[in-house]
Amino acid sequence: MFEHLDPVFLARVQFAFTVSFHILFPSFTIGLASWLAVLEWRWLRTGKQVYADVYKMWVKIFAVTFGMGVVSGVVLSFQFGTNWSIFSDAGGNVIGPLLGYEVLTAFFLEASFLGIMLFGWNRVSPRLHFAATVIVAAGTLVSAFWILSANSWMQTPAGFRVGEHGLLYPTDWLEVIFNPSFPYRLVHMVTAAYLTTAFTVAGIGAFYLWKKRHLAQARVMLGMAMIMAIFVAPLQLLFGDMHGLNTFEHQPAKVAAMEGLWETTRGAPLVLFGWPDQEAETTRYAVEVPKLSSLILTHSLDGEVRGLKDWPANERPPAAVVFWSFRIMVGLGLLMIATGLAAIVLYFRKRLFEARWFQYWCMALTPAGFVAVLAGWFVTEVGRQPWIVQGVLRTADAVSPVIAQSVALSLAAFIVVYLFVFGAGTYYILHLINKGPGDGEGVYGAHGMDQPPLVTDVAGKKGGRHVQS
Amino acid sequence: MFSLEGFLDLALIWYVLIATAVFLYVLLDGFDLGVGILFPFAPTDECRDAMMNSVAPFWDGNETWLVLGGGGMLAAFPLAYAVLMPAFYIPVIVMLLGLIFRGVAFEFRFKARQNTRWIWDYSFHFGSLAAAFMQGVIIGAFVQGVEVSGRSYAGGAFDWLNAYSLMTGVAVIFGYALLGATWLVMKTEDLTQQWAGKTASYTLIYQALFLAAVSISMPAINADIRQLWFSLPNVVFLAPLPCASAVLIVLIWRGLRDGKEVAPFLMSFGLFFTGYLGISISMWPYLVPFDITFRQAAAAPGSQSLLLVGTVVLLPVILAYMGYCYYIFRGKVSGQSGYY
Numbered sequence: 001m002f003e004h005l006d007p008v009f010l011a012r013v014q015f016a017f018t019v020s021f022h023i024l025f026p027s028f029t030i031g032l033a034s035w036l037a038v039l040e041w042r043w044l045r046t047g048k049q050v051y052a053d054v055y056k057m058w059v060k061i062f063a064v065t066f067g068m069g070v071v072s073g074v075v076l077s078f079q080f081g082t083n084w085s086i087f088s089d090a091g092g093n094v095i096g097p098l099l100g101y102e103v104l105t106a107f108f109l110e111a112s113f114l115g116i117m118l119f120g121w122n123r124v125s126p127r128l129h130f131a132a133t134v135i136v137a138a139g140t141l142v143s144a145f146w147i148l149s150a151n152s153w154m155q156t157p158a159g160f161r162v163g164e165h166g167l168l169y170p171t172d173w174l175e176v177i178f179n180p181s182f183p184y185r186l187v188h189m190v191t192a193a194y195l196t197t198a199f200t201v202a203g204i205g206a207f208y209l210w211k212k213r214h215l216a217q218a219r220v221m222l223g224m225a226m227i228m229a230i231f232v233a234p235l236q237l238l239f240g241d242m243h244g245l246n247t248f249e250h251q252p253a254k255v256a257a258m259e260g261l262w263e264t265t266r267g268a269p270l271v272l273f274g275w276p277d278q279e280a281e282t283t284r285y286a287v288e289v290p291k292l293s294s295l296i297l298t299h300s301l302d303g304e305v306r307g308l309k310d311w312p313a314n315e316r317p318p319a320a321v322v323f324w325s326f327r328i329m330v331g332l333g334l335l336m337i338a339t340g341l342a343a344i345v346l347y348f349r350k351r352l353f354e355a356r357w358f359q360y361w362c363m364a365l366t367p368a369g370f371v372a373v374l375a376g377w378f379v380t381e382v383g384r385q386p387w388i389v390q391g392v393l394r395t396a397d398a399v400s401p402v403i404a405q406s407v408a409l410s411l412a413a414f415i416v417v418y419l420f421v422f423g424a425g426t427y428y429i430l431h432l433i434n435k436g437p438g439d440g441e442g443v444y445g446a447h448g449m450d451q452p453p454l455v456t457d458v459a460g461k462k463g464g465r466h467v468q469s
Numbered sequence: 470m471f472s473l474e475g476f477l478d479l480a481l482i483w484y485v486l487i488a489t490a491v492f493l494y495v496l497l498d499g500f501d502l503g504v505g506i507l508f509p510f511a512p513t514d515e516c517r518d519a520m521m522n523s524v525a526p527f528w529d530g531n532e533t534w535l536v537l538g539g540g541g542m543l544a545a546f547p548l549a550y551a552v553l554m555p556a557f558y559i560p561v562i563v564m565l566l567g568l569i570f571r572g573v574a575f576e577f578r579f580k581a582r583q584n585t586r587w588i589w590d591y592s593f594h595f596g597s598l599a600a601a602f603m604q605g606v607i608i609g610a611f612v613q614g615v616e617v618s619g620r621s622y623a624g625g626a627f628d629w630l631n632a633y634s635l636m637t638g639v640a641v642i643f644g645y646a647l648l649g650a651t652w653l654v655m656k657t658e659d660l661t662q663q664w665a666g667k668t669a670s671y672t673l674i675y676q677a678l679f680l681a682a683v684s685i686s687m688p689a690i691n692a693d694i695r696q697l698w699f700s701l702p703n704v705v706f707l708a709p710l711p712c713a714s715a716v717l718i719v720l721i722w723r724g725l726r727d728g729k730e731v732a733p734f735l736m737s738f739g740l741f742f743t744g745y746l747g748i749s750i751s752m753w754p755y756l757v758p759f760d761i762t763f764r765q766a767a768a769a770p771g772s773q774s775l776l777l778v779g780t781v782v783l784l785p786v787i788l789a790y791m792g793y794c795y796y797i798f799r800g801k802v803s804g805q806s807g808y809y
Contacts, residue, residue: 067575071569073536075565075569081543081550082562088551092550096776097772099544100545102540111529113794115525169771170771170775400551400554413566424588
């Protein structure tokens, strides 16, 4: 039934599906954990109830998201072996210790202190609880450090040699960990995670303002989110540009695909829109700005930019996916910067929390960060193809000796399970949002309550009132 | 290039470390998977609440040992990881899906409306059941050997599936149920505790039978293992192991009968330890039975050295703060009134 299916393609689709789903959760929880730490700090410093309300609402959402991040992440730690066993064998010497360090320095830390953060309210002092929140936030960042180091090494491998059987051996750990693209990718991704959280929080805050509910808490949400939009969104443009220049230096084929450029050109134009055609080796319907690409990439009007035809056809990434993902990411980034600018204007006109159009605008941008993060990862991962380790090991040579049927069936199972489970999770998060902050009570699992009652307790003795909400 | 190769037996140290991580995973996730396995059989909804609350703060940390086992294996023995994962492709994927269902149930169950909560009750139960069963199947298939050609798995998609591996799958379900039941004896009171005590006694009987079946069958199906256990002088050194298992079974039984709360749980750990040690001795020195030893599968000395430094520094810290978390959430979980 599946004989005609290509196991490499299926393995790629499966991995793309599970890893794309997974990245949504950490993109959100990295920023959320840091924000929760700031909120709790403000609360402890000022004693203002509004910070506690906002914290207690968002820590519930954090718990659901984090739980989904954990279970979807455990899958990935095994998929290196189930789907890419040849890569695991060849690259294990180099990449294994990085993942090992992620578990040792981050996962245990997050998992252990999360228990205190969620369930420890009347078991530890407020200061210790705050410490637990900070530790969880730090854990998410440490985790990002190692996993992005591992990924960056696959993009710009360094500090290794190729031995017998094609196995890779480390020669310099500092070069491996701090490989050329790592610092840029780390900064770009952590900033992206912060912006993802900020725009989600902004959207929810705007939703409450629009509904005229929870106004005090909504102002904290939208206000703090706009600080991020004003100061961090423009910085991200700068970080992204630096990351792009780094890619231009180390992975020029990826940049050529991002630019939709086929011929090596001096004074290359910036293609705003178009359709890169892999077969015809040209970008159709191109709308161009003369010389701008060279200016951005080489800081000179007639600098040389290599086109995709410089590489043999079997070493070119699929240009259309990379080209369009890149434009989606950049477009959303520009919308974020515009949001920050609008917020400045509205703030000085004292209309930041009143302007209706701005509330619609922020609500519409709620998922912007998630989409931008996914698009960015599509640029970097598809842009690396046909390599799994750039220039060293091809994706097609790295796949496990597993029959296509197994991969196809498990892919189907992943799709069904993920849509059901994470759909339910999204539904419960929407419920928590609809319920809003600050009513002081809730069901157990409503972490952050002083005395969490039991589900049956609530259902039995209070007529199930809270269970319904 | 930094390496500790010259003065340490890195491969052996890592073999012991990975074995320890997997064992800690089996113990710790074992009891919370066991709670999930027993979940629908509890007498009342209050009991189920208490059961879930008793493991809610810990399950995430417990499951991290599995990630360490997987990630550590990739780092320290990449060849074994690269052969075993494709060999157990289907059971591993089913186990992961089971872990997803049970993991999210902790959060979702308390957010669901009353008329849909059953979804997450069953998701918790069947997820735990599937994960435990598949882990048992993997152990059963592992001890029978894996077909290898060159540096890759060479068998079929269903090589893991046979009567023996199904039997070990069921055995692990009962083993985890024993851990879960004795955990509940320790952490709950009143009705839940009484029920858990009775359940623990029943599962102990099954556990003893399965342990006996595995102990007899492993030497029976493999001549090398038979030789290892029954030749002189090995038999003298190894005999205490099955004897210790038998003594522990009697002690757990008596502890449960006498209403002891902590001892049955700790002695169940002991019972798992003797069983795990028995399997490890039988498989020695293979990481991929019966083709690749832990020395052949070892990563480059530089890789093992780097992670070893981190492990030596961080593992005690991890154990300390995990212990601290268990200490913070010490005492009884009540199903009757309020939370703790």
